[in-house]
Amino acid sequence: MKLHIHGVHVPNRKNTAELAALRLPIPETVEIPMSMHIGAPAIPVVKPGESVRVGQLIGKAGGFVSAPVYASVSGTVKKIGQQVGSGGRLMQTVVIAADGKQEPDPELKPPKLDTMQDFLDAVRESGMVGLGGAGFPTVVKLTVKNLEQVKAGIINGAECEPYITSDTRTMLDRSDELMEGARLVQHFLQVRRVIFAIEDNKPRCIQLYRKLTKDEDGMEVCALKSLYPQGGEKVLIYNTIGEIVPEGKLPLDVGAVVLNCTTLANIARYCKTGMPLVEKCITVDGSAVAKPKNVIVPIGMKLADVFEQAGGFCAEPKKVLYGGPMMGIAVPDLEQPVLKNTNAILAMTEADAVLPEPSACIRCGRCIRHCPLRLMPSHIVAAYEAGNMERLAELKVNLCMECGCCSFGCPAHRPLVQTNKLAKAKLAVWRKAQSEKLDAKKEAVK
Amino acid sequence: MKLVISASPHISSGATTRKIMGDVLIALCPALIAAIVIFGWRALLVTAVCAAACVFFEWGFEKLCHKPSTVGDLSAVVTGVILAYNLPVSIPLWQAVFGCLVAIVAVKQLFGGIGKNFANPALVGRIVLFLSFSKTMTAWVFPDAVSSATPLAQLAAGQKPELLTLLLGNHGGCIGETCALALLLGGVYLLIRGVITWQTPVCFVGTVFVLSLVLGQDALRQVLSGGLFLGAFFMATDYVTAPQTYWGRALFGIGAGLLTCLIRFYGSYAEGVSFAILFMNILTPYLSRWTQSKPLGGAKA
Structure with missing residues (x-):
């Protein structure tokens, strides 16, 4: 029986959907973090005073789950610095003073692409990470041991967060690169089906890709209902190929490889030109922004510079986000740089910066009805507050993808997804302690 | 520039x-208008007194306990209005106020306020009044008639009240329970606004209908009589x-329907909706x- 995946109707606010991306002037300096992905941070390979050009390696991957980092401007390395990131951790950064010439590294050339291994090497060298926001190194996702396993390549163009239209612009403005990326995936992963998954609030994109895939074998467009979180990986997989990713398994285990459309377009760009990931199209919007628009900026550009160049503020910003309002991360200051996985920066006025104070839970059950993964947030909160770890395990809080539907719909403004995050961490620690206890017992029996 | 994190x-x-x-209050309006038309202005007076008393007790209790006031969430008003709907129009006002005290202080606030009570405050208020003042609580004064038996009493006596009378509610009964049409209108409003989901009222009313049919009762009249619609749409x-x-x-709806029928057909009370819902509250x-x-x-x- 086909399940209905729940979700919430978030406001659309795609003010910038019709605005092609504008290239902003290169800032005087960029500060590029070595940790813009999930996994080990990259290790700087340049020294202060060294001159660098666009696309030149400045940080090598720090392990398998990691990604190399490249210079986004030409100029001189000012220093190897440190910065507190939005996650609260100290990150190493490379600060480059730009010379404004944007000379590309002369050594850049298109990679050799004969075998699957060549393709994987190319993806690794491109420095690609999940650009939908997750920031997971793409090559890890594509490293498939048994190609027979792959049933469908799903290209994520859902873009279900309010405001953000950078993926929309990729689909409209970079359709050649995106189609080329789709062909690469089809060819190297030997997938029978490539699915462009697009929410139906982007009719132009759906129309365009229906046209572009008409004469392509094994490519199709799947128009999805606009219901947040349609772009969530598990939700997308179920709504396109009807498979549920079981607990503790990966999308690959149900035959799916999901790639964000901008990620794929950038892989195609690297394969064609050899230019790694050094710039991003991001949506600049929010109630404090004077002129919402899409802009192309070098990675490492400070948010303050981006906002200023993009037309400044119309009101004092009180909250600034990386990403959309549903899952975006609030930044501590405007010195934070544009990251690889930044797809939007939003500045909110005072009125939008603070949500109402929580009141008592009225047990209305909206959080349960809204949860796409069919969790029970109100019960999870009760178990968390009671410190009942067995109950948290039973309620499967570990499955929570933190989409925020529960908190969004709560009439009492309870911190539900926020509690889920805490509960997940607490449960993980408890489980580890439990298994250690079990091991110790086994050891004692021996 | 200081940013909020x-x-x-x-x-x-x-x-x-x-x-x-607020939506619940809007949904309760048609029944109030019907009550004023059927029972006269005293229906409005009782409703207003109950609403005011509930708000007062909520405010007063929270004041005494140094807790932040929750009067603004309107839940006390809803409790007051629903309690009033469960009282006969001739109820002495002091008894109505006593019912409000039970509902807000004993059932709601002593268990921790909104969201913490295990039973419906208005419902327990009604039951306490019913058991304490059974005489005034069953005095079905009806403007046109000297006294009028409720449809359920008529059904039990083998009489058949007019269907139209049941729909319009111009018969004996509590203030807000008689006009099935007005309650249905309010219920549909709540469904459309997404305030309630269909499972409870449909299963509740449906169970009463099917069981009445199976047990050889007049199913349609059973459904339209007594406090079933008020209970199914606004209390359950x-x-x-x-x-x-x-x-x-x-399951709540089915259980409440089952118990309602058992009390109505085999119990010593004519009406069983309140006790049925209370039992299901506990479950x-x-x-x-x-x-x-x-x-x-x-x-x-």
């Missing part, structure tokens, strides 16, 4: 407890004291557990 999400749907309670759907899951709500934590949703892709624990 908070965990996502950074927007909300705009739903608030106050808006939900109370968030705090009913399950949060769809299946839980369905609610279990219903919630039994109908716990299965997480998508969740492995067996």
Whole structure:
């Protein structure tokens, strides 16, 4: 029986959907973090005073789950610095003073692409990470041991967060690169089906890709209902190929490889030109922004510079986000740089910066009805507050993808997804302690 | 520039407890208008007194306990109006106020205020009044008639009240329970606004209908009589004291329907809606557990 995946109707606010991306002037300096992905941070390979050009390696991957980092401007390395990131951790950064010439590294050339291994090497060298926001190194996702396993390549163009239209612009403005990326995936992963998954609030994109895939074998467009979180990986997989990713398994285990459309377009760009990931199209919007628009900026550009160049503020910003309002991360200051996985920066006025104070839970059950993964947030909160770890395990809080539907719909403004995050961490620690206890017992029996 | 840091999400749907309670009050309006037409202005007076008394007790109790006031969420007003709807129009006002005291202080606030009570406050208020002042609580004064038996009493006596009378509500009964049409209108409003889900009222009314049919009663008249619509749409759907899951709500409705029929047909009271809902209120934590949703892709624990 086909399940209905729940979700919430978030406001659309795609003010910038019709605005092609504008290239902003290169800032005087960029500060590029070595940790813009999930996994080990990259290790700087340049020294202060060294001159660098666009696309030149400045940080090598720090392990398998990691990604190399490249210079986004030409100029001189000012220093190897440190910065507190939005996650609260100290990150190493490379600060480059730009010379404004944007000379590309002369050594850049298109990679050799004969075998699957060549393709994987190319993806690794491109420095690609999940650009939908997750920031997971793409090559890890594509490293498939048994190609027979792959049933469908799903290209994520859902873009279900309010405001953000950078993926929309990729689909409209970079359709050649995106189609080329789709062909690469089809060819190297030997997938029978490539699915462009697009929410139906982007009719132009759906129309365009229906046209572009008409004469392509094994490519199709799947128009999805606009219901947040349609772009969530598990939700997308179920709504396109009807498979549920079981607990503790990966999308690959149900035959799916999901790639964000901008990620794929950038892989195609690297394969064609050899230019790694050094710039991003991001949506600049929010109630404090004077002129919402899409802009192309070098990675490492400070948010303050981006906002200023993009037309400044119309009101004092009180909250600034990386990403959309549903899952975006609030930044501590405007010195934070544009990251690889930044797809939007939003500045909110005072009125939008603070949500109402929580009141008592009225047990209305909206959080349960809204949860796409069919969790029970109100019960999870009760178990968390009671410190009942067995109950948290039973309620499967570990499955929570933190989409925020529960908190969004709560009439009492309870911190539900926020509690889920805490509960997940607490449960993980408890489980580890439990298994250690079990091991110790086994050891004692021996 | 100082920026606010908070965990996502950074927007909300705009739903608030106050808006939900406001919707319930709007949905209760048709029945109030019907009550004024049927029973006269005293219906409005009793309703207003109950609403005011509930708000006063809520405010006063929270003041005494140095707790932040929750009067603004309108839940006390809803309790007051629903309690009034469960009283005969001739009820002495002091008794009505006593019912409000029971509802707000004993049932709601002493258990921790909104969201914490295990039974519907208005319902317990009604039951306490019913058991304490059975004479005034069953004095069905009706403007046109000297005295009028309620439709349920008529049905029990083998009489057949007019269907149209049942729909319009111009017969003996509590203030807000007689006009089935007005209650249905309010119920549909709540369904459209997404304040309640269909499972509770449909299963409740449906169970009473089917059981009446099976047990050889006049099913249609059983459904339209007594406090069934008021109970099914406005009291069994109370968030705090009913399950949060769809299946839980369905079971709640079926159970309440079953008990209502048992009391009506075999019990010593003519009406069983209140006791049926109260019993199901007590079962609610279990219903919630039994109908716990299965997480998508969740492995067996």
